[in-house]
Amino acid sequence: MSAVSLATDKSPTPHLRRSAAPSLKAGPRFLLLEDDANDTELIRRALKAELNCDLLAVYDRDTYEAALRQSKFDLVLCDYCLPGFGGLEALAFARQCFPEVPVIFVSGGIGEEIAIGGLKAGATDYVLKNHLERLVRAVRRALKERSERARRKRAETRMLRFQNRLVEANKDLLRRNQEIQGFYHTLSHELKTPLTSALEFISILLDGLAGPLEARQREYLSIAHSSCDQLRLCIDDLLDATRLETGKMVLEFKPASLAILAQEIVRSMARKAESKGIQLALEIRPNLPDVPLNQHRITQVITNLLNNAIKYTPPGGRVRVTLQPHGTQPDFIQLTVSDTGCGIPRPERQRIFDRLYQVRNGDAATEQGIGLGLYLCRELVRLHGGSIHVDSELGKGSIFTVLLPRTQQSQHGNVLIIDDDPDVLEMLCSLLATEQYNVHTACDGEEGLREMRRQPADIVILDLAMPKLSGPDTLKVLRQNWGPVPVILHTGFADGDLMKKALAYSPFTLLAKPSTTDQILHTVRKVYRSGDTAIWRRNHLGIPQLVAN
Amino acid sequence: MKKILIVEDDLKIATALGIRLTAAGYDVLRAPDGYRGLQLALREHPDLIVMDIWMPVGIGFSVAQRLKRLSKTRIPVIFITASKLKGLRETVARLGAVAFFEKPYDSKELLATIARELGTEPPLTGSSNRGNEVLGSFQAEAAELANL
Numbered sequence: 225m226s227a228v229s230l231a232t233d234k235s236p237t238p239h240l241r242r243s244a245a246p247s248l249k250a251g252p253r254f255l256l257l258e259d260d261a262n263d264t265e266l267i268r269r270a271l272k273a274e275l276n277c278d279l280l281a282v283y284d285r286d287t288y289e290a291a292l293r294q295s296k297f298d299l300v301l302c303d304y305c306l307p308g309f310g311g312l313e314a315l316a317f318a319r320q321c322f323p324e325v326p327v328i329f330v331s332g333g334i335g336e337e338i339a340i341g342g343l344k345a346g347a348t349d350y351v352l353k354n355h356l357e358r359l360v361r362a363v364r365r366a367l368k369e370r371s372e373r374a375r376r377k378r379a380e381t382r383m384l385r386f387q388n389r390l391v392e393a394n395k396d397l398l399r400r401n402q403e404i405q406g407f408y409h410t411l412s413h414e415l416k417t418p419l420t421s422a423l424e425f426i427s428i429l430l431d432g433l434a435g436p437l438e439a440r441q442r443e444y445l446s447i448a449h450s451s452c453d454q455l456r457l458c459i460d461d462l463l464d465a466t467r468l469e470t471g472k473m474v475l476e477f478k479p480a481s482l483a484i485l486a487q488e489i490v491r492s493m494a495r496k497a498e499s500k501g502i503q504l505a506l507e508i509r510p511n512l513p514d515v516p517l518n519q520h521r522i523t524q525v526i527t528n529l530l531n532n533a534i535k536y537t538p539p540g541g542r543v544r545v546t547l548q549p550h551g552t553q554p555d556f557i558q559l560t561v562s563d564t565g566c567g568i569p570r571p572e573r574q575r576i577f578d579r580l581y582q583v584r585n586g587d588a589a590t591e592q593g594i595g596l597g598l599y600l601c602r603e604l605v606r607l608h609g610g611s612i613h614v615d616s617e618l619g620k621g622s623i624f625t626v627l628l629p630r631t632q633q634s635q636h637g638n639v640l641i642i643d644d645d646p647d648v649l650e651m652l653c654s655l656l657a658t659e660q661y662n663v664h665t666a667c668d669g670e671e672g673l674r675e676m677r678r679q680p681a682d683i684v685i686l687d688l689a690m691p692k693l694s695g696p697d698t699l700k701v702l703r704q705n706w707g708p709v710p711v712i713l714h715t716g717f718a719d720g721d722l723m724k725k726a727l728a729y730s731p732f733t734l735l736a737k738p739s740t741t742d743q744i745l746h747t748v749r750k751v752y753r754s755g756d757t758a759i760w761r762r763n764h765l766g767i768p769q770l771v772a773n
Numbered sequence: 774m775k776k777i778l779i780v781e782d783d784l785k786i787a788t789a790l791g792i793r794l795t796a797a798g799y800d801v802l803r804a805p806d807g808y809r810g811l812q813l814a815l816r817e818h819p820d821l822i823v824m825d826i827w828m829p830v831g832i833g834f835s836v837a838q839r840l841k842r843l844s845k846t847r848i849p850v851i852f853i854t855a856s857k858l859k860g861l862r863e864t865v866a867r868l869g870a871v872a873f874f875e876k877p878y879d880s881k882e883l884l885a886t887i888a889r890e891l892g893t894e895p896p897l898t899g900s901s902n903r904g905n906e907v908l909g910s911f912q913a914e915a916a917e918l919a920n921l
Binding site: 330409413416417418419420421423424425427430432433434452456 | 779783785786789790792793798827843856876878880
């Protein structure tokens with residue numbers, strides 16, 4: 225082995241202190257550790273023939289380490305067998321200086337085993353000196369991999385930054401949501417307290433507790449009282465809308481007769497219609513079955529529709545309420561409220577159910593509310609599993625049609641809960657049972673699948689980390705055998721790997737552990753009602769990403 | 774005459790309640806916050822308490838809880854509140870309260886509930902023979918409130 229002088233490609237004199245910054249047209253910078261001058265020359269030629277590169281050749285441990293300490297290299301080539309300095313040591317030192325730098329062993333007498341040992345130790349590649357024609361290819365591949373890795377790393381960093389920002393933004397939103405909740409609570413309190421005292425003092429006067437009243441005094445007080453009542457309704461609407469929007473509206477359903485309800489409401493509105501000279505009619509098909517409903521809320525819906533109808537119908541007009549089974553969908557009862565008012569222009573028809581939307585034509589302008597009535601109607605009917613729509617003809621009138629399901633579909637569903645924690649099972653079980661779901665439980669994946677075979681569930685709530693058959697494996701079998709059954713993954717996200725595995729069997733819905741009872745019920749209800757679950761996919765970093773909802 | 778304690782921090786509402794209950798033939802005591810409400814309840818042993826929930830000193834729930842622990846006899850409690858916070862109804866039920874009214878409350882219903890609980894005759898509405906007397910006892914106060 226002969227020593228050669230340290231030499232770079234560009235300058236014949238050795239000069240280790242030159243700047244790491246390459247000249248303008250410079251290619252990548254390579255460091256070559258090779259104690260044989262002839263081999264150095266061969267390697268240089270092989271590289272220069274095809275690559276525009278800057279090659280610094282060093283010949284022993286000291287010069288090698290000095291070079292790595294002082295400047296930056298895109299690639300290190302090194303001989304495997306040097307006197308007193310093994311290839312593995314050279315590799316370790318290069319990585320210590322630049323963790324990402326590709327290192328290729330170039331060696332004469334390297335055996336397959338040694339080569340593999342080198343690769344195992346982290347070398348990028350190895351090239352035998354009698355196959356130097358492979359060198360350029362190996363170098364190119366190493367550089368490409370390196371730049372790809374760097375790009376990926378940059379993307380990863382960016383991604384993480386975005387992710388952090390999202391997490392922050394989410395926290396911010398949650399906090400703001402809480403603030404808003406608090407604000408509405410205060411608002412409700414602050415609005416209702418003075419209203420209560422106004423209403424109370426007016427009714428104390430009306431009840432004669434402060435002495436007898438003259439007819440005119442009584443009349444004026446009645447007007448004030450009804451204005452306060454109107455204000456109360458407005459405040460209630462405002463609070464309802466807020467609760468609907470934040471998903472806090474939870475309804476209880478009981479079987480009840482829509483016919484009786486409609487009769488009562490129509491009776492209570494009769495005087496109002498009469499005083500405006502409007503004919504109010506009610507037509508009910510006999511023998512209608514009871515339907516599961518929240519009486520208070522459906523009363524609110526029908527009252528609202530009737531109020532609107534009377535409001536927008538000129539004196540001498542007709543308002544009609546009908547109740548019958550739906551013609552083509554036997555599972556629904558149909559309620560209509562029709563009027564002979566001014567009608568609703570076509571472009572407005574869809575938007576009238578939007579929050580805060582108001583029809584701005586001449587007639588309506590004089591009778592404005594706060595624009596929440598029909599929005600609340602739609603949302604409340606939806607919570608019943610029903611729908612609402614409007615047909616209208618300008619100048620002739622409008623018909624609002626409400627469809628309500630005969631059976632409450634969001635209840636009596638079969639839910640299978642698979643979780644190895646008996647406390648979680650019991651909690652979920654009793655919680656869902658109160659909502660009239662049929663609940664089945666299993667304490668591991670295998671038992672869960674047996675249960676599923678015995679009675680297929682409408683929803684599966686699945687834990688991720690379980691003995692015997694893990695969550696993802698259970699999910700896999702579920703997908704194979706029961707296809708799109710909605711699955712709620714109930715997970716603490718502690719098991720990142722399990723989560724990644726599970727993502728292969730998306731779509732599913734995520735429910736964080738621990739959740740509040742509200743969150744649990746809301747999620748189950750939503751998944752049960754809409755059937756479609758959010759689609760999660762794993763991005764290239766393995767982070768769950770919501771693709772569609 | 775049955776004695777009713779009103780614990781309410783809003784003076785206007787407290788006054789309105791006072792007028793109603795006096796007119797209905799009850800003896801009325803009033804406390805402007807939870808702490809004084811508890812004191813008064815322990816000293817005067819009212820037959821029933823009508824109490825707000827959110828008050829500056831001592832929220833209604835804790836007053837009811839302490840009262841249960843400290844009082845030898847059970848005093849029925851009716852809560853009234855302007856709050857729509859979830860779970861209030863459940864808490865009220867758990868505390869063994871007689872009833873729960875949301876503000877603005879229906880005073881006729883409130884009076885009927887009180888009468889039922891105390892086994893008294895439901896008051897006649899618009900009975901104005903007591904009206905003047907009631908008005909007299911609250912006149913000074915009403916004048917004061919009007920200036921607020």
